[in-house]
Amino acid sequence: MIAFIERFVHENDVDSSDSASDYAGEVLSDLSDAGHDFGGLQFSKPLAVLRPSDASDVAKILRLAARSPHLTVAARGNGHSVNGQAMAHRGLVVDMKSLSLPIHVHADGIHADVAGGALWEDVLRHCVVNHRLAPRSWTDYLGLTVGGTLSNAGVSGQAFAHGPQTENVTELEVVTGNGDVLVCSKRQNSELFFGALGGLGQFGIITRARVLLQPAPDMVRWIRVVYTEFRDFTRDAESLVTRPDGDTFDYVEGFVFVNSDDPVNGWPSVPLDRYGSFDPGRFSNSAGPVLYCLEVALHYKNEDSPSTVDTKVERLMGGLRGKEGMRFEAELGYMEFLLRVKRVEEEAKAKGIWGAPHPWLNLFVSKNDIGEFDHVVFKNILKHGVGGPMLLYPLLRSKWDSRKSVALPEGEIFYLVALLRFCSPYQDGLSVHQMVVQNQEILQSCTKHGIDYKLYLPHYNSVEGWKRHFGNQWTRFQERKARFDPMAILAPGQKIFSRNWQHS
Numbered sequence: 001m002i003a004f005i006e007r008f009v010h011e012n013d014v015d016s017s018d019s020a021s022d023y024a025g026e027v028l029s030d031l032s033d034a035g036h037d038f039g040g041l042q043f044s045k046p047l048a049v050l051r052p053s054d055a056s057d058v059a060k061i062l063r064l065a066a067r068s069p070h071l072t073v074a075a076r077g078n079g080h081s082v083n084g085q086a087m088a089h090r091g092l093v094v095d096m097k098s099l100s101l102p103i104h105v106h107a108d109g110i111h112a113d114v115a116g117g118a119l120w121e122d123v124l125r126h127c128v129v130n131h132r133l134a135p136r137s138w139t140d141y142l143g144l145t146v147g148g149t150l151s152n153a154g155v156s157g158q159a160f161a162h163g164p165q166t167e168n169v170t171e172l173e174v175v176t177g178n179g180d181v182l183v184c185s186k187r188q189n190s191e192l193f194f195g196a197l198g199g200l201g202q203f204g205i206i207t208r209a210r211v212l213l214q215p216a217p218d219m220v221r222w223i224r225v226v227y228t229e230f231r232d233f234t235r236d237a238e239s240l241v242t243r244p245d246g247d248t249f250d251y252v253e254g255f256v257f258v259n260s261d262d263p264v265n266g267w268p269s270v271p272l273d274r275y276g277s278f279d280p281g282r283f284s285n286s287a288g289p290v291l292y293c294l295e296v297a298l299h300y301k302n303e304d305s306p307s308t309v310d311t312k313v314e315r316l317m318g319g320l321r322g323k324e325g326m327r328f329e330a331e332l333g334y335m336e337f338l339l340r341v342k343r344v345e346e347e348a349k350a351k352g353i354w355g356a357p358h359p360w361l362n363l364f365v366s367k368n369d370i371g372e373f374d375h376v377v378f379k380n381i382l383k384h385g386v387g388g389p390m391l392l393y394p395l396l397r398s399k400w401d402s403r404k405s406v407a408l409p410e411g412e413i414f415y416l417v418a419l420l421r422f423c424s425p426y427q428d429g430l431s432v433h434q435m436v437v438q439n440q441e442i443l444q445s446c447t448k449h450g451i452d453y454k455l456y457l458p459h460y461n462s463v464e465g466w467k468r469h470f471g472n473q474w475t476r477f478q479e480r481k482a483r484f485d486p487m488a489i490l491a492p493g494q495k496i497f498s499r500n501w502q503h504s
């Protein structure tokens with residue numbers, strides 16, 4: 001592999017024409033996957049896809065890339081970005097899933113060392129099946145790599161309690177853009193540790209992470225409650241995420257759905273099993289075009305009696321303002337709960353919509369402006385839905401260490417808004433282009449109405465956009481770049497820095 005890169009660098013220095021590209025394709029694996037991502041909106045052919053087996057291979061790739069004046073390197077986790085973030089146009093894509101580090105659970109029962117390219121679903125299975133332990137903070141879908149989510153944040157219904165996944169690792173091994181393999185933590189090489197977490201792959205490639213664990217429960221009681229009034233929904237959601245530890249659920253999320261019988265966007269999307277029925281007669285005709293659903297879950301052990309679990313659930317639900325008779329419940333194993341989106345994936349694959357484009361838009365919106373956002377976006381622009389889930393749930397800023405790279409809106413409480421659009425070839429609805437335009441309309445409306453938001457999984461095409469995104473963190477972000485990847489070799493698909501950025 002390395003001989004190939006040596007040869008490529010030599011050729012590329014002399015002549016950057018397509019001959020090198022043709023040559024690369026022959027030597028290494030199929031390039032087509034690395035040119036696509038889950039979003040399906042961008043395509044960018046790399047020169048080669050490399051499959052390193054350990055951190056020292058990754059370091060060799062980066063050191064060799066540094067010898068070329070324009071070669072870039074993108075780590076590719078599972079390619080589940082939606083805007084080409086893991087691509088490298090005419091550069092090298094490093095397939096992180098090839099790293100061969102086995103998952104190692106420490107004897108202390110609190111830490112596990114996992115490869116940067118490990119899938120979270122494999123980490124889950126290994127820790128639960130072999131050790132009855134599990135990481136504390138998750139994403140909804142687990143077909144994502146450890147390094148891919150740590151480069152963004154990694155949020156789900158546990159983040160209000162434990163912080164995002166970036167707050168649940170104590171040590172990383174990172175290969176910087178300089179080709180140095182460094183172990184970092186809050187105390188050792190701390191600037192790299194804080195920079196890499198949420199750092200959009202800009203400062204180094206995460207080859208190993210030490211993840212915090214907790215005892216795994218056996219079972220989960222999963223509950224959904226419907227609201228017609230936005231204010232009641234947010235009041236209850238915020239109350240649940242700000243209650244003291246032990247006095248709330250283990251998981252709190254929520255979503256917005258359309259007040260109609262639309263099978264994808266409307267009432268049928270709420271019951272937790274196919275036999276549950278949604279009775280719209282339970283609320284008045286005055287309900288608006290969209291409704292809200294709080295989603296919570298409680299962990300328990302096999303030895304907990306059903307009445308103990310019932311009593312705890314009723315205590316925690318007490319005082320919530322959800323609609324009478326609009327509560328849906330399911331009982332399932334802990335792994336089954338965490339792997340719930342895998343079932344959605346299988347169904348979507350069967351319908352041919354998993355591989356179709358996904359113009360997703362994810363935002364963090366300040367609590368101060370979430371009412372206005374509801375009015376302008378959910379009740380107006382999105383009153384017919386997005387062809388998939390519209391997630392909405394509160395998070396707490398105090399659970400996010402501000403030394404890390406993620407940009408957040410102001411205030412202690414902010415909301416994750418995830419507009420998870422699916423394009424169905426068989427249904428009427430917006431075209432992909434219209435969805436992209438609607439996303440722009442949403443962002444323009446936020447700006448027009450002075451709504452305080454930050455993009456999550458951000459995507460900008462100009463440095464101006466990135467400067468606005470990072471605000472007063474921009475200088476620190478640039479300084480970290482100058483220190484850990486001064487030639488801007490890494491993660492070119494984020495379109496933040498170009499190889500000659502320090503001279504432009």
Ligand code: FAD
Nearest residue numbers: 077078079080081116139140141145147148154155201206
């Ligand atoms: P990739 O898309 O391959 O890479 C993402 C970025 O990280 C790229 O810039 C890449 O170069 C860089 N990168 C990848 N690996 C490394 C590494 N080891 N070191 C340094 N940089 C690296 N996010 C949430 O927070 N919560 C959710 O619930 C959630 N659900 C999702 C559900 C689905 C179906 C999908 C498609 C995405 C979801 N996401 C969610 C978003 C997801 O976390 C990000 O898109 C993430 O980047 C995808 O991980 P990946 O392994 O596919 O990374």
